[in-house]
Amino acid sequence: GQQLNQSPQSMFIQEGEDVSMNCTSSSIFNTWLWYKQDPGEGPVLLIALYKAGELTSNGRLTAQFGITRKDSFLNISASIPSDVGIYFCAGRISGSEKLVFGKGTKLTVNP
Amino acid sequence: NAGVTQTPKFRILKIGQSMTLQCAQDMNHNYMYWYRQDPGMGLKLIYYSVGAGITDKGEVPNGYNVSRSTTEDFPLRLELAAPSQTSVYFCASREQGSYEQYFGPGTRLTVT
Numbered sequence: 001g002q003q004l005n006q007s008p009q010s011m012f013i014q015e016g017e018d019v020s021m022n023c024t025s026s027s028i029f030n031t032w033l034w035y036k037q038d039p040g041e042g043p044v045l046l047i048a049l050y051k052a053g054e055l056t057s058n059g060r061l062t063a064q065f066g067i068t069r070k071d072s073f074l075n076i077s078a079s080i081p082s083d084v085g086i087y088f089c090a091g092r093i094s095g096s097e098k099l100v101f102g103k104g105t106k107l108t109v110n111p
Numbered sequence: 112n113a114g115v116t117q118t119p120k121f122r123i124l125k126i127g128q129s130m131t132l133q134c135a136q137d138m139n140h141n142y143m144y145w146y147r148q149d150p151g152m153g154l155k156l157i158y159y160s161v162g163a164g165i166t167d168k169g170e171v172p173n174g175y176n177v178s179r180s181t182t183e184d185f186p187l188r189l190e191l192a193a194p195s196q197t198s199v200y201f202c203a204s205r206e207q208g209s210y211e212q213y214f215g216p217g218t219r220l221t222v223t
Binding site for chain 1 (some may be wrong): 115142145146151152153154155156159161162169201203210211212213215216217
């Protein structure tokens with residue numbers, strides 16, 4: 001089946017630092033979504049991307065749909081303690097009703 | 112709007128027992144999904160439904176069954192619980208024309 005490689009697996013940063021994470025695949029995707037999951041909660045949608053090259057922001061978060069359509073990136077600027085959690089990418093191939101999820105990036109922010 | 116709701120939040124089952132995980136959404140979404148999440152493994156699709164009366168298998172359907180008699184509800188049934196089904200289960204929904212899935216708070220299931 002389709003696979004998404006999400007990296008890094010975990011990150012430990014200081015408050016105020018910027019963060020970058022990405023997802024790559026050997027398959028072409030038509031949709032990329034980024035979610036955040038807090039402990040004991042369900043994933044919450046952060047950003048949705050629908051076009052190759054698209055750059056979309058949501059507050060301090062910015063995500064990009066890669067031009068090759070095989071990757072996507074999420075950046076968090078000026079991290080704060082509440083950014084702690086697991087970030088998941090998800091992609092959809094053309095014609096599918098389903099999403100494929102990456103394994104997540106666990107972010108720890110030290111105050 | 113309550114969004115996507117799931118019950119129960121926690122459950123412990125003995126091997127061989129059965130149970131139904133409930134999922135409901137009040138957003139009139141046609142599409143609903145069941146996932147399981149194991150530590151460090153992301154989300155795996157169990158079953159999904161594109162509308163009332165229509166269901167289809169996902170990546171890991173074995174040991175589970177679903178039904179979709181109404182737009183609002185999408186219950187997941189475990190007939191003979193096994194330790195391998197210990198996991199956190201999430202239900203999600205989306206509207207037609209959008210691929211943005213919205214998740215419930217999850218059910219944490221332990222089978223011993």
